Amino acid sequence: MSDTENTYDIFVIGGGINGCGIARDAAGRGLSVALAEMNDLASATSSASTKLFHGGLRYLEFFEFRLVQEALQERETLLKAMPHISWPMRFVLPYHKDMRFDSETPTSKLLTLFMPWMKGRRPAWLIRLGLFLYDNLGGRKILPGTKTVDLVNGPEGAPLDDRFAKAYEYSDCWVQDSRLVVLNARDAEARGAKIMTRTKVTSARREGDIWVITTEDVNSEAKQEIRAKMIVNAGGPWVMDVIQGVAGINSSENVRLVRGSHIVTKRLYDHDKCYFFQGEDGRIIFSIPYEQDYTLIGTTDADHSSFEEKPACSDEERDYLLAFANNYFTQNLSTEDVVWTYSGVRPLYNDGASSATAATRDYVLRVNDEGGAPILNVFGGKITTYRRLAESALEKIGDYFPNLPEKWTAGVTLAGGDFDVAGVADLQAKIKSTYPFLSDQNAQRLLRTYGTEVFDIFGDAQNAEALGEDFGAGITTAELNWARDKEWVQTAEDFLWRRTKLGLRLTADQQGRISDFLKSTVTAA
Numbered sequence: 437m438s439d440t441e442n443t444y445d446i447f448v449i450g451g452g453i454n455g456c457g458i459a460r461d462a463a464g465r466g467l468s469v470a471l472a473e474m475n476d477l478a479s480a481t482s483s484a485s486t487k488l489f490h491g492g493l494r495y496l497e498f499f500e501f502r503l504v505q506e507a508l509q510e511r512e513t514l515l516k517a518m519p520h521i522s523w524p525m526r527f528v529l530p531y532h533k534d535m536r537f538d539s540e541t542p543t544s545k546l547l548t549l550f551m552p553w554m555k556g557r558r559p560a561w562l563i564r565l566g567l568f569l570y571d572n573l574g575g576r577k578i579l580p581g582t583k584t585v586d587l588v589n590g591p592e593g594a595p596l597d598d599r600f601a602k603a604y605e606y607s608d609c610w611v612q613d614s615r616l617v618v619l620n621a622r623d624a625e626a627r628g629a630k631i632m633t634r635t636k637v638t639s640a641r642r643e644g645d646i647w648v649i650t651t652e653d654v655n656s657e658a659k660q661e662i663r664a665k666m667i668v669n670a671g672g673p674w675v676m677d678v679i680q681g682v683a684g685i686n687s688s689e690n691v692r693l694v695r696g697s698h699i700v701t702k703r704l705y706d707h708d709k710c711y712f713f714q715g716e717d718g719r720i721i722f723s724i725p726y727e728q729d730y731t732l733i734g735t736t737d738a739d740h741s742s743f744e745e746k747p748a749c750s751d752e753e754r755d756y757l758l759a760f761a762n763n764y765f766t767q768n769l770s771t772e773d774v775v776w777t778y779s780g781v782r783p784l785y786n787d788g789a790s791s792a793t794a795a796t797r798d799y800v801l802r803v804n805d806e807g808g809a810p811i812l813n814v815f816g817g818k819i820t821t822y823r824r825l826a827e828s829a830l831e832k833i834g835d836y837f838p839n840l841p842e843k844w845t846a847g848v849t850l851a852g853g854d855f856d857v858a859g860v861a862d863l864q865a866k867i868k869s870t871y872p873f874l875s876d877q878n879a880q881r882l883l884r885t886y887g888t889e890v891f892d893i894f895g896d897a898q899n900a901e902a903l904g905e906d907f908g909a910g911i912t913t914a915e916l917n918w919a920r921d922k923e924w925v926q927t928a929e930d931f932l933w934r935r936t937k938l939g940l941r942l943t944a945d946q947q948g949r950i951s952d953f954l955k956s957t958v959t960a961a
């Protein structure tokens with residue numbers, strides 16, 4: 437299975453987590469793979485998530501047991517494969533008797549039937565039952581289980597309003613979402629896949645058993661024709677545009693676009709735990725320690741009109757999140773506290789649910805081969821389940837490529853993640869002793885960005901000058917060269933808002949210098 441005669445086995449449209457995860461898995465099984473992303477890797481939904489490897493506690497209320505179990509199982513598999521960009525987190529869930537269900541959930545409907553006097557309230561015993569399931573459905577080994585927290589005397593209660601006296605605390609994991617995408621793309625490339633960014637697929641037509649795909653280089657407008665035996669449509673919010681607009685297929689499938697926005701403030705509290713806040717409208721939001729000095733609050737759920745409309749956090753969503761958080765924190769947050777917002781669109785499979793919150797978060801894979809060569813369309817999915825989604829995709833791909841090797845990605849680390857989950861402090865100490873001129877904060881950032889590859893980026897540098905120009909916030913020429921040469925960075929935005937989040941820390945002038953550096957060296961590269 438090689439790309440002789442310039443025909444790939446698999447052509448993936450979309451460089452989000454699902455496209456890159458499938459490309460990696462397929463390349464590792466010996467298929468010849470090409471992937472086209474019309475913008476930067478992870479430029480759409482996959483850099484706009486809440487960044488959790490989580491089972492999704494709230495999905496239990498929707499009886500999404502299959503999804504929750506798979507996601508819970510995945511947390512530790514993924515954590516071990518990437519202990520640099522992912523880490524365990526504790527979530528504090530303050531309890532108050534006025535917390536209510538979304539009236540749409542099957543659990544709420546059952547409770548209304550059998551315990552009408554609850555009037556939609558979420559009882560403590562039900563939360564405890566949910567957490568019991570959460571602790572036990574996924575076979576935890578590394579992550580600690582649920583415990584009760586005294587908010588009156590413990591540090592977790594300090595930033596919260598006095599009316600919260602008790603909380604439950606449970607585990608999930610953090611992941612640097614856009615880095616996850618890039619590391620999957622790198623692994624795919626290392627296994628032979630061709631990764632093309634700023635490459636838009638403008639049309640795909642069947643010639644019998646072969647797809648003839650036209651791509652356009654977004655920078656140069658140069659067009660190219662590429663042939664492939666099968667297309668994987670991982671276009672995320674554009675999934676229907678790829679089916680109908682690009683491939684010209686009539687389809688009864690549909691996607692439900694649900695926007696979610698986040699706000700970022702300066703760090704709101706001293707401890708390193710997250711909060712899981714329940715609202716009186718049945719929704720939940722998280723408050724998460726973010727990028728060392730910030731707090732991330734989100735998310736919203738709002739139907740989004742079209743893939744053509746770039747998602748942005750509306751004033752209404754920002755105010756909703758501020759009011760939600762203010763209901764819990766003693767500190768009264770206002771619009772002035774918001775230093776950044778971001779927004780993304782969930783490309784959910786349209787299961788006809790009445791509200792955006794209730795639409796299924798599970799993934800659906802559909803193959804169409806009615807007109808000849810097959811196309812696999814990907815709907816929905818979570819960051820957390822991307823690896824399992826890729827395995828399911830490969831099962832379907834296997835119908836067209838008999839005798840594919842078995843699944844292989846569980847237990848195979850991503851670049852820079854070749855150390856033990858418990859070895860983070862040792863690695864931090866090694867980075868500091870090798871490069872004593874790095875600040876503690878920067879050493880920690882670099883560890884959480886590149887893991888053991890920090891040593892490849894900085895080599896045998898003996899002092900800060902050896903890393904080249906200092907662009908601010910610890911960014912040096914050495915790091916930018918690496919990002920450009922190994923991680924497909926072309927613009928300042930790619931580096932400052934996706935490979936890292938250092939855009940939070942740099943002035944406009946500093947950002948301009950990075951932009952100039954990349955403009956002059958990307959074209960020369």
Ligand SMILES: Cc1cc2nc3c(=O)[nH]c(=O)nc-3n(C[C@H](O)[C@H](O)[C@H](O)COP(=O)(O)OP(=O)(O)OC[C@H]3O[C@@H](n4cnc5c(N)ncnc54)[C@H](O)[C@@H]3O)c2cc1C
Nearest residue numbers: 450452453454474480481482486488637672696818819820
């Ligand atoms: C607010 C929010 C919070 C979330 N939080 C979590 C969370 O905490 N944990 C979790 O597990 N999941 C979370 N998710 C879900 C998760 O982020 C998404 O399911 C996932 O990122 C979808 O990835 P994708 O690859 O399908 O889509 P995308 O990341 O959108 O990738 C699709 C790509 O296809 C490209 N493309 C489209 N058309 C073309 C074309 N014609 N040619 C070339 N390229 C094309 C686009 O440019 C895009 O980059 C969240 C989602 C949202 C919106």
